[in-house]
Amino acid sequence: MVKKLIIAVILIVAAAAVYFVFFSESEEQKIRKMLNGLCMDCAKNKESSSAAALIVKTNVLKSYFTDPCTLSVYRGFLQGTFNDVRIANEIMRVNLFFRESDLSYSDLIVTVNVPEATASFTGRFQAVLKSGERVDEVREVDLKLRKVEKKWKITSAEVHKILQR
Protein backbone atom coordinates (compact mmCIF):
# COMPACT_ATOMS: atom_id res chain seq x y z
CA MET A 1 0.00 0.00 0.00
CA VAL A 2 2.77 2.43 1.01
CA LYS A 3 4.69 1.47 -2.11
CA LYS A 4 1.69 2.31 -4.31
CA LEU A 5 1.25 5.63 -2.49
CA ILE A 6 4.91 6.57 -3.06
CA ILE A 7 4.62 5.68 -6.76
CA ALA A 8 1.43 7.76 -7.03
CA VAL A 9 3.12 10.76 -5.36
CA ILE A 10 6.15 10.44 -7.67
CA LEU A 11 3.87 10.30 -10.72
CA ILE A 12 1.92 13.37 -9.59
CA VAL A 13 5.14 15.32 -8.96
CA ALA A 14 6.52 14.23 -12.34
CA ALA A 15 3.29 15.24 -14.11
CA ALA A 16 3.35 18.63 -12.38
CA ALA A 17 6.99 19.12 -13.37
CA VAL A 18 6.23 18.21 -16.99
CA TYR A 19 3.28 20.63 -16.97
CA PHE A 20 5.34 23.52 -15.57
CA VAL A 21 8.26 22.87 -17.91
CA PHE A 22 6.34 22.30 -21.13
CA PHE A 23 2.83 23.71 -20.81
CA SER A 24 2.75 26.61 -18.36
CA GLU A 25 3.49 30.03 -19.82
CA SER A 26 5.51 32.63 -17.98
CA GLU A 27 4.35 36.25 -18.11
CA GLU A 28 7.28 36.97 -20.42
CA GLN A 29 6.14 34.25 -22.80
CA LYS A 30 2.63 35.67 -22.73
CA ILE A 31 3.97 39.12 -23.65
CA ARG A 32 6.07 37.60 -26.43
CA LYS A 33 2.99 35.78 -27.73
CA MET A 34 0.99 39.02 -27.62
CA LEU A 35 3.71 40.82 -29.62
CA ASN A 36 3.84 37.99 -32.15
CA GLY A 37 0.07 38.33 -32.57
CA LEU A 38 0.31 42.10 -32.94
CA CYS A 39 3.01 41.76 -35.63
CA MET A 40 0.93 39.21 -37.48
CA ASP A 41 -2.23 41.32 -37.32
CA CYS A 42 -0.44 44.50 -38.40
CA ALA A 43 1.05 42.79 -41.44
CA LYS A 44 -0.63 43.05 -44.79
CA ASN A 45 -0.59 40.37 -47.45
CA LYS A 46 -2.86 39.21 -50.26
CA GLU A 47 -5.15 37.17 -47.99
CA SER A 48 -5.54 39.91 -45.41
CA SER A 49 -6.52 42.73 -47.76
CA SER A 50 -10.13 41.73 -48.44
CA ALA A 51 -12.83 43.99 -46.94
CA ALA A 52 -14.05 41.27 -44.56
CA ALA A 53 -10.55 40.56 -43.34
CA LEU A 54 -9.94 44.27 -42.73
CA ILE A 55 -13.02 44.53 -40.51
CA VAL A 56 -12.00 41.48 -38.52
CA LYS A 57 -8.45 42.82 -38.22
CA THR A 58 -9.60 46.20 -36.95
CA ASN A 59 -11.53 44.48 -34.17
CA VAL A 60 -8.59 42.26 -33.30
CA LEU A 61 -6.08 45.12 -33.37
CA LYS A 62 -7.95 47.24 -30.86
CA SER A 63 -7.74 44.40 -28.33
CA TYR A 64 -3.95 44.94 -28.07
CA PHE A 65 -4.33 48.44 -26.63
CA THR A 66 -5.88 49.90 -23.50
CA ASP A 67 -8.40 52.72 -23.73
CA PRO A 68 -6.83 55.30 -23.47
CA CYS A 69 -3.33 54.53 -24.73
CA THR A 70 -0.43 56.96 -25.06
CA LEU A 71 1.58 56.78 -28.27
CA SER A 72 4.64 58.51 -29.57
CA VAL A 73 5.29 56.92 -32.94
CA TYR A 74 6.27 59.68 -35.30
CA ARG A 75 6.32 63.46 -35.08
CA GLY A 76 2.87 64.62 -36.14
CA PHE A 77 1.51 61.12 -36.52
CA LEU A 78 0.12 58.96 -33.72
CA GLN A 79 1.51 61.22 -31.05
CA GLY A 80 -0.68 61.73 -28.01
CA THR A 81 -3.42 59.83 -26.21
CA PHE A 82 -5.87 57.80 -28.26
CA ASN A 83 -8.59 55.25 -27.72
CA ASP A 84 -8.11 51.65 -28.87
CA VAL A 85 -10.51 51.97 -31.84
CA ARG A 86 -8.69 55.04 -33.18
CA ILE A 87 -5.34 53.24 -32.96
CA ALA A 88 -6.69 50.19 -34.81
CA ASN A 89 -8.19 52.45 -37.49
CA GLU A 90 -4.92 54.36 -37.89
CA ILE A 91 -2.95 51.13 -38.35
CA MET A 92 -5.40 49.97 -41.01
CA ARG A 93 -5.29 53.40 -42.67
CA VAL A 94 -1.49 53.30 -42.85
CA ASN A 95 -1.66 49.81 -44.34
CA LEU A 96 -3.75 51.19 -47.21
CA PHE A 97 -0.62 52.87 -48.58
CA PHE A 98 1.13 49.54 -48.95
CA ARG A 99 0.77 46.60 -51.26
CA GLU A 100 2.21 44.39 -48.55
CA SER A 101 3.81 45.02 -45.20
CA ASP A 102 5.54 43.09 -42.48
CA LEU A 103 6.33 43.97 -38.88
CA SER A 104 8.88 42.06 -36.84
CA TYR A 105 10.83 42.50 -33.63
CA SER A 106 14.08 41.30 -32.08
CA ASP A 107 16.22 41.80 -28.96
CA LEU A 108 13.20 41.78 -26.67
CA ILE A 109 13.82 42.72 -23.03
CA VAL A 110 10.84 42.28 -20.72
CA THR A 111 10.52 43.41 -17.12
CA VAL A 112 7.42 42.12 -15.38
CA ASN A 113 5.91 43.48 -12.19
CA VAL A 114 2.33 42.13 -12.35
CA PRO A 115 -0.07 43.76 -13.25
CA GLU A 116 2.39 45.97 -15.11
CA ALA A 117 5.33 45.31 -17.38
CA THR A 118 7.72 47.02 -19.73
CA ALA A 119 9.06 45.67 -23.01
CA SER A 120 11.87 47.09 -25.09
CA PHE A 121 12.80 45.75 -28.48
CA THR A 122 14.04 46.55 -31.96
CA GLY A 123 11.12 46.81 -34.35
CA ARG A 124 11.46 46.42 -38.10
CA PHE A 125 8.87 47.52 -40.62
CA GLN A 126 9.33 46.24 -44.16
CA ALA A 127 6.80 47.09 -46.82
CA VAL A 128 6.18 47.62 -50.50
CA LEU A 129 4.33 50.79 -51.42
CA LYS A 130 1.57 50.67 -54.03
CA SER A 131 4.04 52.41 -56.38
CA GLY A 132 6.42 49.47 -55.94
CA GLU A 133 8.93 51.36 -53.77
CA ARG A 134 10.36 49.38 -50.86
CA VAL A 135 10.36 50.59 -47.27
CA ASP A 136 12.65 49.17 -44.58
CA GLU A 137 12.62 51.05 -41.30
CA VAL A 138 14.20 49.99 -38.02
CA ARG A 139 13.29 51.63 -34.72
CA GLU A 140 13.72 51.10 -31.01
CA VAL A 141 10.39 50.55 -29.26
CA ASP A 142 9.60 50.95 -25.56
CA LEU A 143 6.24 49.62 -24.42
CA LYS A 144 4.42 49.85 -21.12
CA LEU A 145 1.90 47.09 -20.59
CA ARG A 146 -0.87 46.30 -18.16
CA LYS A 147 -2.60 43.02 -17.52
CA VAL A 148 -6.32 43.46 -18.10
CA GLU A 149 -8.58 40.41 -17.67
CA LYS A 150 -5.66 37.97 -17.99
CA LYS A 151 -4.45 39.65 -21.17
CA TRP A 152 -1.45 41.95 -21.60
CA LYS A 153 -2.37 45.24 -23.26
CA ILE A 154 -0.26 48.18 -24.36
CA THR A 155 -0.81 51.31 -22.27
CA SER A 156 1.94 53.35 -23.88
CA ALA A 157 4.31 52.97 -26.81
CA GLU A 158 7.31 55.09 -27.63
CA VAL A 159 9.08 54.62 -30.95
CA HIS A 160 12.40 56.30 -31.65
CA LYS A 161 15.42 56.02 -33.92
CA ILE A 162 18.21 53.71 -32.82
CA LEU A 163 20.76 56.45 -33.44
CA GLN A 164 19.29 59.74 -32.26
CA ARG A 165 20.93 63.05 -33.13
Add this chain to the structure above:
Amino acid sequence: MFEDFFFPKLDWKLGARIIVVGGAVWIICYFFFMPCFINGRSMEPTYNSIGFNFCNKMRFRKTPATYGDIVILRYVGKRYYLKRVIGLPGDTVEFRNGQLFRNGQKITEDYIKFSCDWNMKMVKVADNTVFVVGDNRSMPIEQHQFGMISQNRIAGAPLW
Protein backbone atom coordinates in the same frame (compact mmCIF):
# COMPACT_ATOMS: atom_id res chain seq x y z
CA MET B 1 50.70 11.73 -43.46
CA PHE B 2 49.50 14.20 -46.11
CA GLU B 3 46.80 11.82 -47.23
CA ASP B 4 45.69 11.11 -43.66
CA PHE B 5 45.33 14.82 -42.97
CA PHE B 6 43.34 15.78 -46.05
CA PHE B 7 41.48 12.51 -46.66
CA PRO B 8 40.94 10.98 -43.21
CA LYS B 9 39.21 7.67 -42.74
CA LEU B 10 35.49 8.17 -42.18
CA ASP B 11 35.00 6.52 -38.81
CA TRP B 12 33.40 7.45 -35.46
CA LYS B 13 36.62 9.03 -34.23
CA LEU B 14 36.57 11.53 -37.07
CA GLY B 15 32.89 12.24 -36.39
CA ALA B 16 33.62 12.86 -32.70
CA ARG B 17 36.54 15.13 -33.61
CA ILE B 18 34.38 17.17 -35.99
CA ILE B 19 31.69 17.56 -33.32
CA VAL B 20 34.19 18.63 -30.64
CA VAL B 21 36.04 21.09 -32.89
CA GLY B 22 32.79 22.43 -34.37
CA GLY B 23 31.27 22.84 -30.90
CA ALA B 24 34.36 24.63 -29.60
CA VAL B 25 34.41 26.99 -32.58
CA TRP B 26 30.71 27.74 -32.12
CA ILE B 27 31.15 28.48 -28.39
CA ILE B 28 34.14 30.77 -29.05
CA CYS B 29 32.40 32.63 -31.87
CA TYR B 30 29.04 32.94 -30.11
CA PHE B 31 30.18 33.95 -26.64
CA PHE B 32 33.62 35.52 -27.05
CA PHE B 33 34.78 36.49 -30.52
CA MET B 34 32.04 36.98 -33.09
CA PRO B 35 33.37 37.12 -36.67
CA CYS B 36 32.21 40.17 -38.61
CA PHE B 37 32.69 41.67 -42.03
CA ILE B 38 33.20 45.41 -42.28
CA ASN B 39 31.31 47.02 -45.13
CA GLY B 40 31.07 50.81 -45.08
CA ARG B 41 33.15 53.95 -45.20
CA SER B 42 32.15 55.57 -41.92
CA MET B 43 35.26 54.46 -39.97
CA GLU B 44 37.85 55.24 -42.64
CA PRO B 45 40.84 55.55 -42.39
CA THR B 46 40.93 53.66 -39.05
CA TYR B 47 39.15 50.73 -40.72
CA ASN B 48 38.99 50.20 -44.46
CA SER B 49 35.59 50.21 -46.11
CA ILE B 50 35.81 46.45 -46.64
CA GLY B 51 37.46 44.18 -44.12
CA PHE B 52 37.18 41.40 -41.62
CA ASN B 53 37.44 41.46 -37.85
CA PHE B 54 36.18 39.79 -34.70
CA CYS B 55 33.90 41.41 -32.14
CA ASN B 56 35.46 40.96 -28.70
CA LYS B 57 32.32 40.48 -26.63
CA MET B 58 34.22 40.49 -23.34
CA ARG B 59 35.74 43.96 -23.82
CA PHE B 60 33.07 45.98 -22.01
CA ARG B 61 31.84 43.35 -19.54
CA LYS B 62 33.73 44.80 -16.58
CA THR B 63 34.54 48.35 -17.63
CA PRO B 64 32.04 50.41 -19.62
CA ALA B 65 32.95 52.05 -22.91
CA THR B 66 34.53 55.46 -22.54
CA TYR B 67 35.77 58.36 -24.67
CA GLY B 68 37.65 57.27 -27.78
CA ASP B 69 36.69 53.59 -27.55
CA ILE B 70 35.68 51.92 -30.79
CA VAL B 71 32.51 49.94 -30.26
CA ILE B 72 30.46 47.44 -32.26
CA LEU B 73 26.76 48.19 -31.90
CA ARG B 74 23.83 45.90 -32.51
CA TYR B 75 21.46 47.39 -35.07
CA VAL B 76 19.03 44.81 -36.38
CA GLY B 77 19.37 41.15 -37.28
CA LYS B 78 22.95 40.50 -38.34
CA ARG B 79 23.65 44.16 -39.04
CA TYR B 80 26.01 45.96 -36.67
CA TYR B 81 27.60 49.41 -36.60
CA LEU B 82 31.26 50.18 -35.98
CA LYS B 83 31.65 53.59 -34.31
CA ARG B 84 33.70 55.59 -31.86
CA VAL B 85 32.38 56.83 -28.49
CA ILE B 86 32.66 60.60 -28.15
CA GLY B 87 30.07 61.31 -25.44
CA LEU B 88 28.90 59.70 -22.22
CA PRO B 89 25.63 60.23 -20.27
CA GLY B 90 25.25 63.82 -19.09
CA ASP B 91 27.78 65.25 -21.59
CA THR B 92 26.91 67.83 -24.19
CA VAL B 93 28.23 67.20 -27.70
CA GLU B 94 28.44 69.71 -30.52
CA PHE B 95 30.17 70.12 -33.90
CA ARG B 96 31.27 73.58 -35.02
CA ASN B 97 32.92 73.80 -38.47
CA GLY B 98 34.04 70.19 -38.14
CA GLN B 99 35.46 70.61 -34.66
CA LEU B 100 34.08 68.50 -31.81
CA PHE B 101 33.15 70.28 -28.60
CA ARG B 102 32.33 68.24 -25.53
CA ASN B 103 30.85 70.05 -22.54
CA GLY B 104 31.81 73.28 -24.29
CA GLN B 105 35.49 72.31 -24.59
CA LYS B 106 37.33 71.79 -27.85
CA ILE B 107 38.44 68.17 -28.21
CA THR B 108 41.54 67.12 -30.09
CA GLU B 109 40.94 63.95 -32.06
CA ASP B 110 44.16 62.48 -33.42
CA TYR B 111 42.31 59.71 -35.25
CA ILE B 112 40.55 62.17 -37.61
CA LYS B 113 42.63 62.35 -40.78
CA PHE B 114 40.19 63.86 -43.28
CA SER B 115 38.91 67.42 -43.35
CA CYS B 116 35.47 68.03 -41.88
CA ASP B 117 32.96 70.86 -42.05
CA TRP B 118 30.19 69.43 -39.92
CA ASN B 119 27.90 71.60 -37.87
CA MET B 120 25.53 70.12 -35.31
CA LYS B 121 23.63 71.87 -32.56
CA MET B 122 24.50 71.01 -28.97
CA VAL B 123 22.98 67.69 -27.87
CA LYS B 124 22.80 66.41 -24.30
CA VAL B 125 23.63 62.72 -24.03
CA ALA B 126 20.73 60.97 -22.28
CA ASP B 127 21.03 58.49 -19.41
CA ASN B 128 22.02 54.93 -20.37
CA THR B 129 23.17 56.05 -23.80
CA VAL B 130 26.48 56.94 -25.43
CA PHE B 131 27.10 59.31 -28.31
CA VAL B 132 28.89 57.58 -31.17
CA VAL B 133 30.25 58.76 -34.48
CA GLY B 134 32.49 57.39 -37.22
CA ASP B 135 36.02 58.59 -37.93
CA ASN B 136 35.27 59.49 -41.53
CA ARG B 137 33.93 63.01 -41.10
CA SER B 138 34.62 63.94 -44.71
CA MET B 139 31.30 62.32 -45.54
CA PRO B 140 28.29 64.66 -45.73
CA ILE B 141 26.72 64.82 -42.26
CA GLU B 142 23.34 63.73 -43.65
CA GLN B 143 24.81 60.48 -44.98
CA HIS B 144 26.70 59.61 -41.81
CA GLN B 145 24.92 57.45 -39.28
CA PHE B 146 25.76 58.77 -35.82
CA GLY B 147 24.15 59.88 -32.60
CA MET B 148 23.00 58.71 -29.22
CA ILE B 149 22.51 54.99 -28.81
CA SER B 150 21.41 52.84 -25.91
CA GLN B 151 24.36 51.39 -23.96
CA ASN B 152 22.82 47.94 -24.04
CA ARG B 153 23.36 47.88 -27.82
CA ILE B 154 27.13 47.78 -27.35
CA ALA B 155 28.03 44.24 -28.40
CA GLY B 156 31.76 44.61 -27.94
CA ALA B 157 34.88 46.03 -29.51
CA PRO B 158 36.83 45.04 -32.63
CA LEU B 159 39.65 42.66 -31.77
CA TRP B 160 42.24 44.70 -33.69
